[in-house]
Amino acid sequence: MQDRRILVTGGVGYVGRELVHQLVTAGDGEIHVLDSLACGEQRLDFMDRDKFVLHRCDVRDDEAVSAVMKKVAPEIIHHLAAIHFIPTCEAHPGSSNSINVSGTVNLLNAAPPKARFVLASTAAVYRPFSGEHVELDEALGPVDIYGHTKLHAEHFVRYFHDQNRIRGVIVRLFNVVGPGETNPHLVPAIIGQLARGKTSISLGNLFPHRDYIDVQDVARGFRALADHAAFDGGPVISNLGTGVTHAVGDVVRLIAEAAGVKLDILQDPARVRAVDRPMLRASTEKLKQITNWAPAMTLDQSMRRAWNSRVQDGFA
Structure with missing residues (x-):
């Protein structure tokens, strides 16, 4: 595991920074971070800067994304770069779509063959419901721009997976809390x-x-799903929440x-x-079936x- 190459997009952001910290601490591989530093360069001051390679890049720049992919040739891609603050998405739908959807397509198109592509999606793709949200297509029905952009991103992950170009893992995040927030x-x-x-x-x-889940548990969940997801037909789709x-x-x-x-x-x-x-409440049955992950915080x-x-x- 230590010789594999892992790329984290948005690795200086909220969940990304914690994920990078856990990856380098555990020695999970050669860690690369693709980030535009839109959250501020000062966040790098609180990271193990000498333990990963930073590629300053905007996911909307398809040529720059392709260059990074060719240079790194990652076996696992954790795609967390996104605009995820709902009021910002509502105020700026064009830029939200270009980052959350077009940026995802640029990464998918440039990804090495058969790379594991782990998309940070959201519970906002589900239609409003008073019970547990289960990973079913008939349960989908976003009600805001953020949810729509993430559902479109999921569709592209499905397409590239079905074309046998990547191995897709779609992680539907619930409400992340804890230190390091950027919005x-x-x-x-x-x-x-x-x-x-x-x-x-x-x-x-x-x-x-x-359904509030600590950022530390979220990062552990991403690592577990990337390592233990078994592909049977379409991409793996799992909630990440506490229930x-x-x-x-x-x-x-x-x-x-x-x-x-x-x-x-x-x-x-x-x-x-x-x-x-x-x-908003996650069904965690599928997550438990795929991994031995459980919230610790x-x-x-x-x-x-x-x-x-x-x-x-x-x-x-």
């Missing part, structure tokens, strides 16, 4: 306000229940406990999303880790 999602929004000394916080939609949901109030309470303060919650109309889902532990990294993450 103002729920947890950074709470931590940022707390770090500024507020005792009442303003949030958007308060009703949703989400347990929590309300917004639970998240606020746990962060407040980590910070040692008491908080009041206010709803800010400017933060309310016009389109939101009341429930509780939500309480994850919130404490996020609070403790607030300075490094730029929220204080």
Whole structure:
């Protein structure tokens, strides 16, 4: 395993940085990172810079992507580069589509024959549902631009897999939390306000229940799926979540406990999303069948880790 070449796109981003850390720590192979550094070069300061090769590249540049692929010839490609903050996708659908869809096609087209191509997709590809989301085609039905772009990316992974050009693994991520966040999602929004000394916080939609999974567990899940996925027909498709949901109030309470303060919650109309889902919960049966992965981090532990990294993450 140590002599194989692994490429992580978006490897300086949120999940990518943790995945690269785990890969180099475990000695999983020769690690290469393809990243435009859109999240900021300062994030490199918190990485094992001498243990991987950085290729500064935009996935929308097909010639540059092809050059990196030819040079590296990876056996495993973890594709995490994307715009995944839903308000940004809604405000900039063109650039979101070009990165999330066209960027994926550029990577697929340039990938070495039979490389394992692990796509970071999302639970946003599912139609709204009050129960567990199962990896079935009839369960699909995105309601926002982000979900649509990721579903299109999945279609291209299926196509290139069916053409026998790559071995596709599609990972449908649920709500990632923990240290290292790069977008103002729920947890950074709470931590940022707390770090500024507020005792009442303003949030958007308060009703949703989400399946929160720590970024450390997510990276372990990607590694497990890349190593243990068995191909029988089409690409492997698996959820990556815990199977347990929590309300917004639970998240606020746990962060407040980590910070040692008491908080009041206010709803800010400017933060309310016009389109939101009341429930997102992963079925984890298929994930268990494919791998021996199980979440190791509780939500309480994850919130404490996020609070403790607030300075490094730029929220204080």
